[in-house]
Amino acid sequence: MIDGRPYRQAGVGDLRTGGVICVADHASNHVPAGVELGIDRSLLNDHIAIDIGVEGVADRLARRHGLPAHIASVSRLVCDFNRDEEDPAAVPTTSDGHLIPGNIGADVEARLDRFHRPYHDALADFVAAARPRLIVALHSFTPALKTSDQERPWEVALLYNEDDRAARHAIRMLGQQGLNVGDNEPYSGKDLNATMNRHAEANGIPYCAIEIRQDQIATEAGQARWAMLLADVMGRVALEV
Numbered sequence: 001m002i003d004g005r006p007y008r009q010a011g012v013g014d015l016r017t018g019g020v021i022c023v024a025d026h027a028s029n030h031v032p033a034g035v036e037l038g039i040d041r042s043l044l045n046d047h048i049a050i051d052i053g054v055e056g057v058a059d060r061l062a063r064r065h066g067l068p069a070h071i072a073s074v075s076r077l078v079c080d081f082n083r084d085e086e087d088p089a090a091v092p093t094t095s096d097g098h099l100i101p102g103n104i105g106a107d108v109e110a111r112l113d114r115f116h117r118p119y120h121d122a123l124a125d126f127v128a129a130a131r132p133r134l135i136v137a138l139h140s141f142t143p144a145l146k147t148s149d150q151e152r153p154w155e156v157a158l159l160y161n162e163d164d165r166a167a168r169h170a171i172r173m174l175g176q177q178g179l180n181v182g183d184n185e186p187y188s189g190k191d192l193n194a195t196m197n198r199h200a201e202a203n204g205i206p207y208c209a210i211e212i213r214q215d216q217i218a219t220e221a222g223q224a225r226w227a228m229l230l231a232d233v234m235g236r237v238a239l240e241v
Contacts, residue, residue, distance in 0.1 A: 157182025
């Protein structure tokens, strides 16, 4: 966390309106002082704590490709920003078969007030200042969950709820790159789309909620490749919506 904030922003020094911005809800595995999760610290490097590779992609998009970014600086196990406040999983007690004992009986209201609300208030201000043509929400997913032996063949996927304007263009354009592109896979945006529901759909702003398979962006080289690819594709999507 920077100055106690549960987020940081990159590439906003010369923020221009009408462009493309980026949001990364699960970019960090940081556990702030005063929060005890009660888990083995090795799990903080696991997908249950962080969307592996996303921070590197978001930073490159912001600093090298001109897509300003709003980036979480707190682990999703502390507070999941891509959940509504009333969702019990906003402060999760289990994740992919792992118990999070420190969250059982936690003061949820205090967690929301310390992390969730400042994160989304700042994101709302960011969106209002940028007046973006397109919002890109970045996430990553595991090749397979520990609780399932089903492989996930998609290299990248687009999630959406009601507004699929940008997703349709992105699915087509990414497919033209020879990628196996998921359509509301491995999760459905009909069920899990809280941040984009609130900041994009509610404001009529087209968006692409992108899930990249983690093995694609586990290295700096992979992150650089995907940042370049997404900057190109998202720029072209923005011209179509």
